[in-house]
Amino acid sequence: QVQVVESGGGVVQPGRSLRLSCAASGFTFRNYAAHWVRQASGKGLEWVAVISSEGSKKYYGDSVKGRFTISRDNSKNTLYLQMDTLRTEDTAVYYCARDPGPAGYMDVWGKGTTVTVSS
Amino acid sequence: IQMTQSPSTLSASVGDRVTITCRASQSVNAWLAWYQQKPGKAPSLLISKASSLEIGVPSRFSGSGSGTEFTLTISSLQPDDFATYYCQQYNSYPYSFGQGTKLQIK
Numbered sequence: 001q002v003q004v005v006e007s008g009g010g011v012v013q014p015g016r017s018l019r020l021s022c023a024a025s026g027f028t029f030r031n032y033a034a035h036w037v038r039q040a041s042g043k044g045l046e047w048v049a050v051i052s053s054e055g056s057k058k059y060y061g062d063s064v065k066g067r068f069t070i071s072r073d074n075s076k077n078t079l080y081l082q083m084d085t086l087r088t089e090d091t092a093v094y095y096c097a098r099d100p101g102p103a104g105y106m107d108v109w110g111k112g113t114t115v116t117v118s119s
Numbered sequence: 120i121q122m123t124q125s126p127s128t129l130s131a132s133v134g135d136r137v138t139i140t141c142r143a144s145q146s147v148n149a150w151l152a153w154y155q156q157k158p159g160k161a162p163s164l165l166i167s168k169a170s171s172l173e174i175g176v177p178s179r180f181s182g183s184g185s186g187t188e189f190t191l192t193i194s195s196l197q198p199d200d201f202a203t204y205y206c207q208q209y210n211s212y213p214y215s216f217g218q219g220t221k222l223q224i225k
Binding site for chain 1: 152156160161164173205210214215216218219
């Protein structure tokens, strides 16, 4: 079935780096754009980044621009989020989501992976 | 673009008709989606392009609006509908979500 599965979350100290992965299956990954969206505990959704289907176009939310990098490997059906210079306020559940377009919205979501930034 | 939902919390009963409003700080044309999220779960897409119901979503859900004001209506609440609802604009980067509306049982 169509699904995306995140991995790579964990506990990391402020200022350190972490890379999240998102494995796609059940659809032709290279044909779809993909997003990362995060949610701090008890808070709302925050859009993080999007990458085009071929990987040439990338856009970021203001709070992560310059620190996070979205990328993909279509040969491995995998989306990535490289998170550098992490801050305590980056603590959240990070969701990977498929974009059915490129449209700008998300039609298939993973269950999320938890990132905790703490000393 | 700032997205503001109202109300933040809504108490209603099974069978009620409810409406959630989403306002954008500038026009997003019709590039607006609605999501439902239940506790501990990922969001799920309900509506795209302001009023296009996602396949498999019950017809009691409907969306309307354009420009800066949008609504999500549930015509007759069912027990499974008690959840948090988010709007999201995808007219321009950075994309943004509303703060959410928690729909709870009265």
